[in-house]
Amino acid sequence: MLWPRLARNLLTRPRTDPPVTPRPEVVAALRERLAEAGQRRLGRSLAIRHVDAGSCNGCELECHALGNVAHDLERYGLRFVASPRHADVLLVTGPLTRNMAEALLRCRAATPEPVWVVAAGDCAVDGGVFKGSYAVLGGVEEAIMPDLVIPGCPPTPTQILEGLVALLEAQAG
Amino acid sequence: MNAEALLAAGTPTACAPWPRVVVPRAVWIALREAPGLDLLALWGAPGMAHAAFLDRAAMRVVLASLPAPEGRFPALSPGRPGAVLFERALHDLWRLLPEEAVDARPFLDHGRWPVAGPLSARPAPQEPEAPPMTFLPAEGEGVHQIPVGPIHAGIIEPGHFRFHVQGETILRLEARLGYTHKGTLSLMLGKSPRAAARFAARLSGDSTVAHALAFARAAEAAAGVAAPPRAVAIRAAMLELERLHNHLHDLGAIAGDAAFAALHAECGEWREHLLRAQHAAFGHRLMMDRVLPGGVAQDLEAPGIAALRGVLARIAAALPGLRRIYDSHASLQDRMVGTGIIAPALRDAFAPGGVVGRAAGRAFDARVLNGEMAAEAMPLHAAGDVDARWRQRHAEAGIAIARAEALLAALPEGPLAAPLPPRGGEGVALVEGFRGECLAWVALDDGGLIEALYLRDPSWLHWPLLEAAVIGTIVADFPLINKSINGSYSGVDL
Ligand code: SF4
Numbered sequence: 215m216l217w218p219r220l221a222r223n224l225l226t227r228p229r230t231d232p233p234v235t236p237r238p239e240v241v242a243a244l245r246e247r248l249a250e251a252g253q254r255r256l257g258r259s260l261a262i263r264h265v266d267a268g269s270c271n272g273c274e275l276e277c278h279a280l281g282n283v284a285h286d287l288e289r290y291g292l293r294f295v296a297s298p299r300h301a302d303v304l305l306v307t308g309p310l311t312r313n314m315a316e317a318l319l320r321c322r323a324a325t326p327e328p329v330w331v332v333a334a335g336d337c338a339v340d341g342g343v344f345k346g347s348y349a350v351l352g353g354v355e356e357a358i359m360p361d362l363v364i365p366g367c368p369p370t371p372t373q374i375l376e377g378l379v380a381l382l383e384a385q386a387g
Numbered sequence: 388m389n390a391e392a393l394l395a396a397g398t399p400t401a402c403a404p405w406p407r408v409v410v411p412r413a414v415w416i417a418l419r420e421a422p423g424l425d426l427l428a429l430w431g432a433p434g435m436a437h438a439a440f441l442d443r444a445a446m447r448v449v450l451a452s453l454p455a456p457e458g459r460f461p462a463l464s465p466g467r468p469g470a471v472l473f474e475r476a477l478h479d480l481w482r483l484l485p486e487e488a489v490d491a492r493p494f495l496d497h498g499r500w501p502v503a504g505p506l507s508a509r510p511a512p513q514e515p516e517a518p519p520m521t522f523l524p525a526e527g528e529g530v531h532q533i534p535v536g537p538i539h540a541g542i543i544e545p546g547h548f549r550f551h552v553q554g555e556t557i558l559r560l561e562a563r564l565g566y567t568h569k570g571t572l573s574l575m576l577g578k579s580p581r582a583a584a585r586f587a588a589r590l591s592g593d594s595t596v597a598h599a600l601a602f603a604r605a606a607e608a609a610a611g612v613a614a615p616p617r618a619v620a621i622r623a624a625m626l627e628l629e630r631l632h633n634h635l636h637d638l639g640a641i642a643g644d645a646a647f648a649a650l651h652a653e654c655g656e657w658r659e660h661l662l663r664a665q666h667a668a669f670g671h672r673l674m675m676d677r678v679l680p681g682g683v684a685q686d687l688e689a690p691g692i693a694a695l696r697g698v699l700a701r702i703a704a705a706l707p708g709l710r711r712i713y714d715s716h717a718s719l720q721d722r723m724v725g726t727g728i729i730a731p732a733l734r735d736a737f738a739p740g741g742v743v744g745r746a747a748g749r750a751f752d753a754r755v756l757n758g759e760m761a762a763e764a765m766p767l768h769a770a771g772d773v774d775a776r777w778r779q780r781h782a783e784a785g786i787a788i789a790r791a792e793a794l795l796a797a798l799p800e801g802p803l804a805a806p807l808p809p810r811g812g813e814g815v816a817l818v819e820g821f822r823g824e825c826l827a828w829v830a831l832d833d834g835g836l837i838e839a840l841y842l843r844d845p846s847w848l849h850w851p852l853l854e855a856a857v858i859g860t861i862v863a864d865f866p867l868i869n870k871s872i873n874g875s876y877s878g879v880d881l
Contacts, residue, residue, distance in 0.1 A: 229656060264542045268567040270877045272592025272673055277542045278636070279662070282655035296540035312499040312515070313566045314545060317537045343585055347570035348505050368592070370672060 229283045233290070234372055236380035240362070244384035247361055251328075258386060259291035260378065263301035263325065267318050267354065268311030268344075273335040273368040277305065285371045292378050298325040303381065306360070307368075309337035309344040310351040322358050330381050333360040334374055336367040343367075388414070388421040390442035390449050397451065402813040403608040407437075407450035412461065415453040419466030424449065425738035425751075427817075428826050428843040429463060429473035431481030433508035436460040437841070439815070439826060441738070446756050448817055450828070455483050462488035469737045469848050472879070479565075480572070480881075482507040492521060495565035495880060505573055525551035525559040533862065537566045544876035548865075555861040560854045567880040576837055580606035580680035580807055580829070583837055587827070588675050590842050591878030593636075596622075596629040597820025598842060598878075599678040601827035605840075606680040608814025609831045610807045616799040618682035623759065624798075625674050626818070627791035628695070631702070632661050633821040634784040637873055638709065641777055644867045645722040650712050657702050664698040667691055682804025692795050699795075703788045710781055723774035727856040727868030730771065739848040741823020743872055746779040747771035753819035760790075773871040809835030822846060822875065844878025 264277055277294075280287040287293070295301055298321045310318065322331070333354040336342035341352030354360050364377040397408025410418075415436075418424070424440040427448065431437065437452045453460050462485035463470040474485040475494035482504030485491075496503070498517045502510040522532075530553050537545035547563040571590060575583040580602070587602035588595045600622055607614060614622070639654025662672040668691025669677050677684050713719060729739075734747040744751060748769035754760035766782040768775040811833040818825045823845030830839040853872045857865055 265538055266543070266545050266567070268569055268877075269544070270567075270569075270589040270592040270595075271544050271875065272589070272595065272675065274542055274544060275593055275636070275673065279655075279659060282659050283652055284656065284659045294542060298538075308567065309569060311567055311569055312501075313497045313568055314537065315499075316517070317545065317566070321538055343589060344569045344571070344574065347574055348500055348502055348510075349568050349570035367675065368673070370666075 230286045230289070231284050231372075234375045234379055236376045236383055240377070240380045241383045244362065244380055248384060258382060259293075260302045260330075260381060261293060261295040261300050262303040262305050262378070263295055263298045263321070264305045264307070265318055265321055267306050267308040267314045267338065268350065269308030269335065269337055273307035273337070276368045276371050276374060277307070277334070279371040280374060285375060287375060287378070290375070290379055290382060292382070298322075301325050301329065303330045303332060303378070304358075305332045305334055305378075306354045307335045307338050309341040310354055310356055311349055312351060313349070315351055315357055318354075318357050330362065331358050331360045332362045332364065332377060332381070334364045334369055334377070336365055339363045339365050388417040389423045390440070390445060390447075393418070393421070393424070393449060393451060400452075400813060402450060402815055403611070405448040405450065405815050407452060407813070407815070409452045409454065412453065415451065416461050418451060419463050426463065426467050426469045427824070428841065428847070429470050429477060430841040430843070431477045431483050431506065432839045433481065433506075434458075436477065436483055437828070438463065439828065439843075441751070448756075448815060448826075450815060458482060459484040459486050461486050464489040467736075468851065472847055472851065476881075480504065480506045494563075495568045497565055505570060520547070520563055522549045522561050522563075523559065527553060527558070529553055530558060546876050550862065550865075552862055555863070557857050557860055557862060557865065560857050560865075562850050562854060564850070564876055565880050567877045569877075569881070571881050572840060572842070575840055578837055579809075579835060580610070580831070580837065584679050585676055587842060588678070590881070591844055591846075591875040592673065592675070593633055594629070594820040594822060594825060594844070594875065594878065595673055595675045596625045596678055597818050597825045598827070598844070599676070600626060601816045601818040601825040602829065602842060603678050603680040604816035604818065605814040605827035605829040606807065606831070608816060609812035609829050610680075610810060610814075610835065611812060612681060612805050612807055614682045615802045615805055617801040618803050620794050620798050621683050621687050621803075622678055624687075624791050624794040625669070625677060626820070627787040627794070628661065628665060629674065630821040631784055631787040631791065632658050632665070634780045634787065635661065635702075637870070638777060638780055638784070641723075641773065641867065641870050642713070642719065644870045645719055647716065647719050650709065650719075653709060653712070657705060660698050661702065664694040667694040679804060681807050682802070686803055687798065692798070696792060696795055699788050699792050703785070703792075706781065706785055706788070713777065713781075720774065722864070722867060723777060724772060726773045726864050727860060727871060728770075728772045729852050729856050733852060733855050734771065737848050737852055739823065739852055740845045741819075741821070741849075742776055742779050742783065743849050743852065744823065745769075746775040753817045753824040756817060773867055776871040807835065811835070820845065822849070822873065842881075844875050846874035846878050849874040850879065
């Protein structure tokens with residue numbers, strides 16, 4: 215039955231967390247990056263393509279959690295898309311394994327400009343605990359320069375959201 | 388060949404708590420067909436092939452090893468389809484050649500590493516060149532291929548799926564993994580168990596507690612140390628919490644893949660509450676690095692226990708409602724029932740563990756083997772389809788709550804960890820994670836550093852069953868079947 219459910223939901227508090235506020239210094243740094251690159255601005259909404267470049271899947275769990283009712287990333291105008299061709303942001307996790315390097319580069323090549331590259335998780339930042347392995351290149355920047363890094367093992371959904379919302383803020387300014 | 392005959396025919400080593408024997412070649416070959424012994428894992432060491440079996444009669448693990456001084460050993464795959472992927476990986480990592488193997492193609496090695504046989508005695512430098520992959524063929528009128536991945540459409544680990552389809556019907560699927568190979572085992576060699584624990588905790592992030600615990604128990608067995616009772620109880624509680632948050636995730640995600648968003652949202656919300664309580668109790672949402680060889684990294688204090696018990700009670704109250712929603716939507720049932728069936732013959736041939744095995748009627752749970760749970764307490768929804776796997780997870784989520792609650796209500800007092808003395812030894816452990824049994828085998832040298840090891844995720848036996856379960860179904864059902872089996876990529880890629 216729809217009506218009782220509707221009534222119940224109108225009478226209870228929202229299940230969603232209050233919105234996150236990004237750190238001002240991060241927003242400022244991103245704005246500078248934008249200006250330097252003379253990059254064309256994207257709108258107030260970002261389409262995100264997630265790329266797992268060899269993670270342990272811990273980071274994926276937290277990327278998934280971005281979509282649950284508590285974090286609800288779509289309320290910010292953020293959404294995950296199925297193809298790099300639709301993406302404004304590449305959200306990359308994992309230490310960049312040698313077996314994934316070509317796929318990541320091809321994915322980047324398939325993403326239209328302008329694009330933000332975000333390295334999420336300690337692995338994506340510099341290889342994390344897997345640094346130095348024969349099978350790992352050690353961080354996203356070994357293939358593409360990230361615009362934003364979000365450390366953590368894994369970063370919490372709130373930390374990831376703060377980063378993504380900072381991207382929105384940077385181009386709104 | 389049964390377990391007794393195997394043990395009598397080999398030379399025992401000092402493995403604890405379960406035996407390992409070094410066997411002659413003829414005995415190894417006889418292991419191809421040994422009805423009472425289910426293959427758990429097959430791996431290597433320089434000049435040696437190792438296999439682990441479950442002895443179903445005695446409910447214990449038995450390990451067998453065959454020296455392979457010439458770099459070759461008789462394959463087990465001619466009699467055991469579950470051995471195929473292990474053998475391919477064994478050749479990739481240790482450069483031991485499985486003779487008469489059913490499938491000799493590389494698996495984890497894509498030709499992109501700077502060395503060949505990275506875990507062999509002398510890894511040979513190689514020029515990375517990445518030869519094109521070959522896939523098993525399918526022929527017939529109008530057959531075409533659909534290549535998918537390594538990057539998939541959703542938020543998911545990378546792997547390549549090659550479908551051969553005729554119209555909408557899948558004739559053959561091959562999953563090619565190895566994209567997330569991180570060299571995890573090589574990073575652990577030569578380290579102390581304490582220093583290596585963080586790699587075991589990252590074999591497959593969703594099973595971080597289960598793999599860290601299997602590794603810790605194996606290392607403790609090798610060093611002849613027992614974790615103190617308080618640590619044992621906290622670890623057991625963490626294991627159940629991990630099971631619960633993952634089952635909630637899967638219960639929702641399976642419904643989500645059938646485009647039933649309400650249940651997905653509902654389960655996701657409960658899972659988030661649980662992760663927040665875990666963060667409050669352990670300082671980490673997924674409880675990573677909280678299990679250490681010898682015990683636990685930190686204590687569980689009263690506010691944390693209260694937070695966990697509070698959320699467990701609320702989830703316990705919500706669980707029946709989740710099933711009512713599931714049961715009362717014919718459109719949802721229509722996608723689930725009869726989809727992606729794992730037939731009894733396949734179940735017996737592969738002997739898969741975990742939800743996948745139990746939902747196909749294989750009554751095995753490593754918690755029974757370790758005396759942590761009574762065999763009768765294990766529910767079995769044995770139809771082998773997506774629906775059975777959903778119901779199995781739902782039932783097991785309830786049991787996980789009850790077990791976690793019982794453990795948290797009566798944590799014994801005492802120290803949190805026992806020191807690991809720097810001495811040699813060999814240990815093995817089997818821990819029931821949310822996907823199934825996680826095996827760890829560790830050999831320590833005289834200084835207490837890791838000389839050889841293997842970590843085995845249950846997904847090794849789930850991937851080939853996914854390939855089998857989708858045959859004859861339509862492409863559109865693939866995501867649903869895949870999600871209901873939910874193999875770990877990273878866990879297999881090592
Ligand atoms: S940062 Fe941590 S959680 Fe993320 S992929 Fe790396 S090891 Fe896993």
